[in-house]
Amino acid sequence: MRIDLRSDTVTKPSEGMLNAIMNAKVGDDVYKEDETVNALEERVAKLFGKSHALFFPSGTMANQTAIKLHTNPGDQVICDKYAHIFNYEGGGASFNSGVSCNLIDGDRGMFTAAQVIEAINPPDFYHSPLTTLVEIENTTNKGGGACWNFNELKKIKEVCTTNNLRFHLDGARLWNALVETKETAEDYGNLFDTISVCFSKGLGCPVGSVLVGDEHLMKNAIRIRKILGGGMRQVGFLAAAALYALDNNMEALKEDHIKAKEIASVLEKADYIAKVESVETNIVIFTLNSKYSDETFLNILKSKDIHLSNMGQGKLRIVTHLDYTQSMHKVVLNELSVL
Known part of the structure; x- marks a missing residue:
């Protein structure tokens, strides 16, 4: 039995999702004639209280489009050193938009x-880049699935408003934050100018992200998506998977979080652990002491067909997900406790 805990992107569509895909009503989305895509975009826009939404093949493309919507070449984006847009999007911010972070x-x-x-760089000091955008990621990937304090996000929004800055949310795992905290999607929609949400992580879809925003911003999003090569045809098959996930897979995220916390609890008691970072959602990040090297530890688990991620800099990662069953969970808990 292969147990893959490298990421929540390793899931495969369930039978119900496959049926939804096979029965989707599709058209040519480049002509905006795919009714299933249109239905998904309308639903997600409404969920966040925004007027417009646009389907993308990846969260990276959705984020890159948002950056380009909000900036001009030479501008600067404020983000965390762990931000996905800086670490894991291939330098796209500089390549696509000509901005620095x-x-x-x-x-x-x-x-x-x-x-x-x-x-924030002084706007009248022309020697430094013009700050135009603040970007945050919720939950944080490199931060171990941490959820932002919503009151702090409100304060950041006030700073953005005062300084005429746009505010973008990389919500690749925002669904996880929503089921873990008391805020709603509309609460986030009220704060952020644009939000990207992903369906191919915790919600178990094969492909797809959606960018939401209001009309004055989103009117150019479809043009940027085209420039980036994101125009697709009968994409309703993928949109049908996302609609199915919204209806059927949201509650399962809570189970992912419970399992992650149980894994963390076992690791905290193990004599080979130096540190386990705080776990709020479905990501467990930990470091080993001198008992095992990272390579040895991962190879021991791999020999038992349990697969984890090496994040580098001594950090290892476990990510629970929809396809990680209770029987798999029992095996993992046992193996981690006897190593």
Whole structure:
């Protein structure tokens, strides 16, 4: 039995999702004639209280489109040093939009409004890049699935408003934050100018992200998507998977979080662990002491067909997901406790 805990992107469509895919009513989305895509976009826009939404083949493309919507070449984006847009999008911010990133040294991928104020370049000082956008990621990937404090996000929004800055949310795992905290999708929609949400992680879809925003921003999103090569045809098959996931897979995220916390509890008691970072959602990040090297530890588990991620810099990662069953979970808990 292969147990793959490298990421929540390793899931495969369930039978119900496959049936939804096979029965989707499709058209040519480049002509905006795919009724299933249109239905998904309308639903997600409404969910966040925005007027417009656009389907993308990846979260990276959705984020890159948002950056380009909000900036001009030479501008600067404020984000955390752990931000996905800086670490894991292939340098796309500089390549696609010609912008630089001012990296904040936050806590597990999260920073404060006071830190944002310090990071803003004086707008009349033409020697430095013009700050135009603040970007945050919720939950934080490199930060171990941490959820932002919503009151701090409100304070950051106030800073953005005062300084005429746009505010973008990389919500690749926002669904996880929503089921773990008391905020709603509309609460986030009220704060952010644009939000990207992903369906191919916790919700178990094969492909797809959606970018939401209001008309004055989103009117150019479809043009940027085209430039980036994101125009697709009968994409309703993928949109049908996302609609199915919204109806059927949201509650399962809570189970992922419970399993992750149970894994963390076992690791905290193990004599080979140096540190387990705080777990809020479905990501467990930990470091080993001198008993095992990272390579040895991963190979021991791999020999038992249990697969984890090496994040580098001594950090290992476990991510629970929809296809990680209770029987798999029992095996993992046992193996981690006897190593």
